[in-house]
Amino acid sequence: MSSQPAPISSAARQALEQELSRLRTERDTVASTLRDSDASVGDLADAADELQRANDLRRMDARITDLTTRLDTAGTAGPPRDDRVGVGSTVTVRFTDGSQETFHVGETSVGSDGSLVTVDSPLGRALLGHEPGDTVHYHTPGGSQSAVVVSLGQS
Template sequence: MSGGPEPISAEGLRALREELAQLRAERGEVAATLRGDDPVGDPADAADELQRASDVTRLDRRIAELEGRLREAEVAGAPSTEVIGVGSTVTVRFSDGEEETVEISEVAEEREMTLVTYDSPLGKALLGRHAGETVTYETPGGAASAVVLAVGSGG
């Protein structure tokens, strides 16, 4: 990505908020099982306690990442409708003549619109481009190209 605040599509925003809610709930459940200052019983109990504490730390790190990304997206505002970036919807025509609308995303998940992650070969080729430009990228079958027909903001 660009290194500055990156926009995010409405769908990406929804996915991050959903993951954040799930992680917060999971963290609450795991944290509730920690004993705190109570003495731990046998070594197996101690190992379980250490694992749960480690899980809370891991969850805290991921929660902080997501909260930071959501703050960044808020600062960045809506995706550009002129230059392709994360969150943009892009209509492309592939060399075989097929046209498809894709969304440049940080996260890959199943949904109706095709998602292209920003770090995939096609995603990398599209970032920073404008309507009318031709991009080339590598596929498992070799080099491919596509013409950018339109750029819009995700949603």
């Protein structure tokens, strides 16, 4: 596996930039409540609330760092290849129970699109780089799974 960050599409870049902007605004709001709480110690509930806000701030800082690094280091992805599964591909797979589903392979999940499989999901990672006829294996919380790439297209 390459140590270079994977390129991202313009749409994914825009979604990450929007998330980053939202997180920075939320972080500023949470940080201001921490500064205001220095006036009095308060009761245990106040202390627990303060601790929760501090934890939220650390979580947001970590995500902001991750997003900033991703946006700063990733190039822009070109169109997906026609012969192998990549970001932007539409792929039909057949599962071991005989069911067949078509998915769009994307970088980020926006909303609750059931036809989207992200590249950081077990199935998404397994599909990348494969072509029709290939069997892919992946691990889920329910155990090991496999699927066959039936067909490939672009969205």
